[in-house]
Each structure stands twice: as C-alpha cells, then as structure tokens.
Amino acid sequence: MSTLHTVNKSPFSHTALNSCLTxxxxxxxxxxxxxxxxxxxxxxxxxxxxxxxxxxxxxxxALKPDVDARGIGEKLMAEVELADYEKFVQLSVQHRCVxxxx
Amino acid sequence: MKKILxxxxxxxxxxxxxxxxxxxxxxxxxxxxxxxxxxxDDGVFQLVNNQNSATIDQKSLGASLPALPLYDVEKIYVHSxxxxxxxxxxxxxxxxxxQIIDSQAVSRLLAQQDQLLSF
Numbered sequence: 001m002s003t004l005h006t007v008n009k010s011p012f013s014h015t016a017l018n019s020c021l022t023x024x025x026x027x028x029x030x031x032x033x034x035x036x037x038x039x040x041x042x043x044x045x046x047x048x049x050x051x052x053x054x055x056x057x058x059x060x061x062a063l064k065p066d067v068d069a070r071g072i073g074e075k076l077m078a079e080v081e082l083a084d085y086e087k088f089v090q091l092s093v094q095h096r097c098v099x100x101x102x
Numbered sequence: 103m104k105k106i107l108x109x110x111x112x113x114x115x116x117x118x119x120x121x122x123x124x125x126x127x128x129x130x131x132x133x134x135x136x137x138x139x140x141x142x143d144d145g146v147f148q149l150v151n152n153q154n155s156a157t158i159d160q161k162s163l164g165a166s167l168p169a170l171p172l173y174d175v176e177k178i179y180v181h182s183x184x185x186x187x188x189x190x191x192x193x194x195x196x197x198x199x200x201q202i203i204d205s206q207a208v209s210r211l212l213a214q215q216d217q218l219l220s221f
Contacts (some may be wrong), residue, residue: 019111019143021129022183025209097218099109 002027004018004095007036008102011046016101021049024058031083033063040080041072054079063088103218105136110221113144114163115155120148123168123221128201129175131173139170140211141200142181146188149180149195171199179211 005028009016017032017039024030030053033040039046040062054060054077061083066071083091092098108130110123123139131137138184141149153164178200185191185202192202203211212218 003218022205023208023212025213027213053129077129097212097215099212099221101111102220 001029001095002041002097004028004098006098006100007032008034008100010035010038011044013025017044017046018045018049020099020101021046021053024053026056026058027088028063029059031061031063031065031088031091032040032080033088035057037062037066037070037072040067040076042075042077047077050077061087061091103134105137106130106138106217106219107211107215107216109138109218109220110139110141110145110148111143112169113147115158116158119221120145120163121161123159123219124163126219126221127171128173128174129171131170131175135147138211138215139175140179140181140208142184142208144184144188146180146184146190149197150190151194151196153196167196170197177201179196179208181205181208198206 002025005020005024007017007020011017061081064082066083108123109128112119114120125182127139148163153162155162170183180200180202182202182204
C-alpha cells in the first residue's frame with residue numbers, strides 16, 4: 001500500500017481533509033485523528049467527498065480514543081472504521097509513506 | 103539515493119513552517135538526495151512575486167526560493183487547483199521553472215516517493 005494520510009484538523013474550520021481527499025490515490029488509506037475525527041461525522045462538510053473516496057475502495061479510519069473523547073461515536077458515517085492505537089501503528093507500517101495533513 | 107518529496111502547504115509569514123520547510127529542503131539537497139518539492143494549499147502564496155517582507159521585519163521567502171535550482175532542486179511542483187482557487191496565475195510566480203500539476207498528478211507523485219515530509 002502506498003500512502004497513509006493522517007488528518008488532525010476539523011473539516012468545519014480547516015481545509016486539510018478536503019486537500020487530502022483531493023489527492024488520495026487508489027492504494028492509499030486515510031486515518032482521522034485528534035480534531036480530524038470530526039471529519040467522520042455524517043454532518044461534516046466533506047461528507048460527499050468522503051463518500052466518493054469510500055466508494056473507490058479507499059479505507060477510512062477514525063482513531064477511537066479521539067472519537068470517544070469527543071463523544072461523537074453515534075454521529076459517524078457507518079463506512080468509517082474505528083481504529084485503536086495498535087491498529088494505527090499497523091497502518092503506519094503497512095503503508096510505504098505517511099503524509100500528515102495539518 | 104532516496105526520493106524525498108517535501109510538501110509545503112502553509113503561507114510564508116504567518117507561521118515559521120514555510121521557512122522551516124525551505125531550510126530542511128536545502129539541507130536534504132546538500133546531502134545529495136533526490137529532493138523534490140510540492141507547493142499546495144496556502145503554500146502557493148510563498149511563490150507570489152513582489153513580496154516585500156521588509157515591511158514586517160522578516161526575510162523574504164520569495165527571494166530565497168529562486169535559489170532552489172542552485173541546490174540541484176529542479177523538480178518543483180505547484181498544485182494547479184491551489185493556484186486557481188487563490189486567483190494566482192503562473193506568470194506571477196517567483197520561479198519560472200516550476201511544473202504546475204493537477205490533483206491526479208499530485209496523487210501519482212506521492213505514490214512514487216520513498217519519503218514524504220510535510221510542512
């Protein structure tokens with residue numbers, strides 16, 4: 001797998017997630033962390049773009065501790081998978097490069 | 103030799119990130135790596151000509167960028183949509199040797215690298 005994209009900014013106030021999704025390639029993965037987890041909400045402005053990425057088979061994760069901390073677990077898009085820290089480490093080593101969008 | 107892509111996404115004077123990206127980029131180039139740079143999002147503001155940062159007592163970043171080819175950094179990419187969204191045209195840039203590429207080309211560029219460094 002080629003690039004793991006990490007996004008740590010809310011799409012309600014930053015364009016980091018939007019930029020990430022614009023250039024995300026077919027063998028890539030995306031993990032939302034810190035305030036980036038707000039991007040997994042069904043109400044997020046990036047919702048449609050995220051749907052398109054998921055439809056292309058790109059997997060999108062949200063870091064569970066950050067989701068739980070913010071109390072938004074019930075509001076997430078169903079297609080977004082939750083990842084714990086162990087999974088985050090696995091994803092980091094499975095991909096050739098990591099690109100941080102911040 | 104490793105292929106390293108520096109991704110510079112922040113504007114020149116509001117934070118030190120753009121300056122730090124340039125310094126790290128030049129250092130990597132001196133060590134003889136295959137060093138490339140991509141400007142996208144607000145990072146394209148670094149390339150705007152006629153910067154006069156003396157007015158805010160800062161060194162001009164725009165004036166430093168033309169040094170890149172002297173350090174053998176010849177692959178300089180600029181994201182076309184980032185330019186277009188900000189109303190900046192190619193002839194307003196401090197460098198004329200840049201390659202202006204669309205999102206799909208950026209995607210392919212990322213996939214070719216051994217290392218990505220984001221600033």
